[in-house]
Amino acid sequence: MRGRFAANAGWRRLGAASIVALVGAAPFVVFQGILQDAVTSDFRWELVYLVSGWGPFALMVVGTLWFVPVVLSMERSGYSRLYLRPITRHACLAWGLVTYMLGFALAVQTSQIAGLF
Numbered sequence: 001m002r003g004r005f006a007a008n009a010g011w012r013r014l015g016a017a018s019i020v021a022l023v024g025a026a027p028f029v030v031f032q033g034i035l036q037d038a039v040t041s042d043f044r045w046e047l048v049y050l051v052s053g054w055g056p057f058a059l060m061v062v063g064t065l066w067f068v069p070v071v072l073s074m075e076r077s078g079y080s081r082l083y084l085r086p087i088t089r090h091a092c093l094a095w096g097l098v099t100y101m102l103g104f105a106l107a108v109q110t111s112q113i114a115g116l117f
Contacts, residue, residue: 009075056107063100
């Protein structure tokens with residue numbers, strides 16, 4: 001019975017990793033218009049431009065990176081090097097959701113200001 005559970009754990013981890021990859025790539029596909037028109041066409045090294053133009057995408061990337069430890073620790077035993085205690089795993093999940101949703105909301109707002117969404 002243990003072998004079957006371990007095989008399912010690998011498939012669950014692979015599925016979760018593919019979902020994290022999809023979530024990480026989705027903003028760059030959904031907000032492609034704002035990336036082409038407003039952000040990348042007139043790139044400059046100014047603080048206000050970097051925070052307002054690239055800040056939402058940086059928050060979404062950071063939010064996606066918070067999901068990586070959660071995926072790596074899925075179905076691990078307490079003796080594994082990649083094991084995270086449940087409270088740590090839930091904290092990483094919460095930080096990932098909050099930063100990703102904040103970045104998404106800011107990207108929607110930025111695209112509405114630019115008139116592209």
